Amino acid sequence: MPDSPTPAFVVVLDRSDALVRSLIKAVEGLDDTVDVNLFTKAAEVDSLFATGPVDVLMVGPSEMTVTGLRRVAKWHAAHPGTVVMVACEADSLPDPQLLMKAGAEQLLKLPAGPAAVRRALLTALGVSEHLKDELTTVVEVPSPRAEEETVEEDLEEDFEVEEEPEPVVEPEPLVDAEPEPALTITVSSATGGCGKTFLATNLAYMLATGTGKRVAIIDLDLQFGEVVATLQLKPQRTIADVELDDEGNVDISALMTPHKGGFDVLAAPPDPVAAEGMGPATIAAVIDAVRMQYDFVLIDTPPSLNEVVLGAFDISDHLLVLATLDIPSVRNMRVFLTTLDRLQIPTDGLHLILNKAEKGVELTADDIQRVLGRGWDLELPYDREVSRSVNLGLPVSEAAPRAEVSRRLVAGVPMLLPEAGIVGFAPAQEMTFLARILSALRPRKEGAGKDAPPRTTPLPEEKTS
Numbered sequence: 001m002p003d004s005p006t007p008a009f010v011v012v013l014d015r016s017d018a019l020v021r022s023l024i025k026a027v028e029g030l031d032d033t034v035d036v037n038l039f040t041k042a043a044e045v046d047s048l049f050a051t052g053p054v055d056v057l058m059v060g061p062s063e064m065t066v067t068g069l070r071r072v073a074k075w076h077a078a079h080p081g082t083v084v085m086v087a088c089e090a091d092s093l094p095d096p097q098l099l100m101k102a103g104a105e106q107l108l109k110l111p112a113g114p115a116a117v118r119r120a121l122l123t124a125l126g127v128s129e130h131l132k133d134e135l136t137t138v139v140e141v142p143s144p145r146a147e148e149e150t151v152e153e154d155l156e157e158d159f160e161v162e163e164e165p166e167p168v169v170e171p172e173p174l175v176d177a178e179p180e181p182a183l184t185i186t187v188s189s190a191t192g193g194c195g196k197t198f199l200a201t202n203l204a205y206m207l208a209t210g211t212g213k214r215v216a217i218i219d220l221d222l223q224f225g226e227v228v229a230t231l232q233l234k235p236q237r238t239i240a241d242v243e244l245d246d247e248g249n250v251d252i253s254a255l256m257t258p259h260k261g262g263f264d265v266l267a268a269p270p271d272p273v274a275a276e277g278m279g280p281a282t283i284a285a286v287i288d289a290v291r292m293q294y295d296f297v298l299i300d301t302p303p304s305l306n307e308v309v310l311g312a313f314d315i316s317d318h319l320l321v322l323a324t325l326d327i328p329s330v331r332n333m334r335v336f337l338t339t340l341d342r343l344q345i346p347t348d349g350l351h352l353i354l355n356k357a358e359k360g361v362e363l364t365a366d367d368i369q370r371v372l373g374r375g376w377d378l379e380l381p382y383d384r385e386v387s388r389s390v391n392l393g394l395p396v397s398e399a400a401p402r403a404e405v406s407r408r409l410v411a412g413v414p415m416l417l418p419e420a421g422i423v424g425f426a427p428a429q430e431m432t433f434l435a436r437i438l439s440a441l442r443p444r445k446e447g448a449g450k451d452a453p454p455r456t457t458p459l460p461e462e463k464t465s
C-alpha cells in the first residue's frame with residue numbers, strides 16, 4: 001500500500017457495471033488510501049490524464065476491443081507511471097500482443113468477487129509504488145532530458161506533443177498518431193420491418209450533409225442486408241471480401257462503396273451464406289477498422305440478437321431501437337430491453353424510436369409507457385413518402401422535405417445525437433413529382449459528387465476511400 005499522504009488515484013474505465021459493482025465493495029475499507037473514480041467514456045479519461053498523474057488505470061470488458069486496447073496503449077505510452085490493469089472474462093481474453101502494447105501489468109479475470117478485485121487492486125498499487133521509486137531513481141541519473149524536465153512533468157505531458165521515448169518504458173511508435181474512433185450509432189429492433197435500414201440510411205445522409213465529416217454505414221445484416229438495395233448501389237466488394245493480415249489488421253478502404261450522398265457503405269454480401277465463415281472476432285476487427293477511418297459510423301442490423309450484433313451494441317455510443325405501434329412489436333421491444341439489461345449491455349446511449357406511427361390503432365402513449373416503463377425518444381409517422389423516397393434512391397428528407405416524417409427527422413435527430421454537431425441541415429424545397437422522376441432517371445456514377453441530387457449543404461470535399 002502507498003505511504004503517501006494523498007490517496008492513490010485509481011481510474012476505472014468500463015461501460016458495463018459488472019466490474020463496477022464488485023469494485024465498489026472491494027474498496028470499502030480502503031477509503032482513506034484509495035481514491036477510485038469510475039468513468040464510462042474514454043474521452044473523460046483522456047481529459048483526466050491531461051490534468052495530472054493517475055496511479056492505476058483499470059480497464060474493463062468494454063475496452064477489450066482493438067480500438068479500446070490501442071487507446072489504452074496510447075495512454076500507457078504517454079503515462080508510463082500509470083499501472084494498467086485489465087479486467088475481462090476468461091473466455092474473451094484479447095490478443096496478448098495488444099495486451100502487451102497496452103502495458104497490462106495485472107489481469108483480473110471476470111467474474112470476480114470483491115475480494116479478488118481488492119487483491120488485484122492492492123497488487124497494482126504495490127506495482128505503482130515500485131514504479132514511482134524506479135522513475136525517481138532514473139531521474140536522479142543525469143540525462144539530457146532529466147536536466148530539463150522532472151518525471152512529474154513527463155507524466156503530465158500531453159501525448160499529442162510527446163515526441164521522445166520515456167526513459168523507463170519505451171513507448172510504441174505504432175500507437176503514436178492513432179485517431180479517435182468514430183461516433184458509432186447502431187440501429188436495431190426486435191421485430192423485422194420496423195424501419196432500421198430506412199433510418200440508418202437516412203441518418204448517414206443527414207450526418208454527411210449536416211456535418212461535412214466522414215460518414216460510413218456498415219450493413220451487419222449479413223444474410224439479408226438491404227442497405228445497398230435501399231441506396232441503389234452496386235458494390236464491387238462486401239464485408240465478406242475482408243482479409244486480415246498476420247497481426248489481425250484490416251485494410252477496409254478497398255471494401256467501401258461510395259454513395260453520392262457523401263458517405264461510404266460497407267455492404268453485406270449478396271449471398272446469405274457468404275459471410276458464414278466470418279467469426280465475430282473478424283467482424284469486430286472490421287468494425288474497429290471502419291471506426292478508425294471515419295468520424296461517424298452507422299451500423300444497420302438484422303432483426304435478431306447474435307454475438308456480432310451484441311458486439312456492435314457494446315462499442316456503440318448510441319443505440320437506436322425501433323418498434324412499430326402494434327402489441328407484438330412493443331412486447332418484443334420490452335423483451336429486447338430486458339435482454340440488454342441481463343447481458344449488461346450499456347444503455348446510456350439508448351433511444352427508443354416509434355416508427356410508422358398511425359392514429360386510431362388503439363394503442364396509446366400511456367399503454368406504451370406502461371409496457372416499456374418509458375416513453376419514446378422520437379416518433380416518426382407512417383408516410384407513403386418513405387417508400388417513394390426508397391424507390392427513388394433518395395433520403396426522404398430530400399425527396400419530400402415537407403412530409404411530416406422528414407420534419408420529424410430533421411428536428412429530432414440533432415437532439416438524439418447532440419455531440420454529432422449536425423448543423424445547416426434545412427430541408428430543401430419540396431421536389432415536384434416531375435423533378436423526382438428526373439432525379440431518379442439521372443445517370444448515376446457511384447460516389448460521384450457531380451451526379452448528386454440537389455443538396456442543402458455541399459458534399460464533403462474529402463473522402464477517405
Ligand SMILES: Nc1ncnc2c1ncn2[C@@H]1O[C@H](COP(=O)(O)OP(=O)(O)OP(=O)(O)O)[C@@H](O)[C@H]1O
Pocket residue numbers: 189191192193194195196197198199221226301302303355356357380381382383384385386387390405
Ligand atoms: N415511417 C415509415 N412510413 C412508411 N413506410 C416506412 C416507414 N419506415 C419504413 N418504411 C418502409 O417499411 C419497409 C421496411 O423498412 P426497412 O427495410 O427499413 O425495415 P427494417 O427494420 O430494416 O427491416 P428488416 O428487419 O427486414 O431488416 C420498407 O419498405 C420501408 O420503405
Ligand SMILES: [Mg+2]
Pocket residue numbers: 196197198221226300301
Ligand atoms: Mg433492414
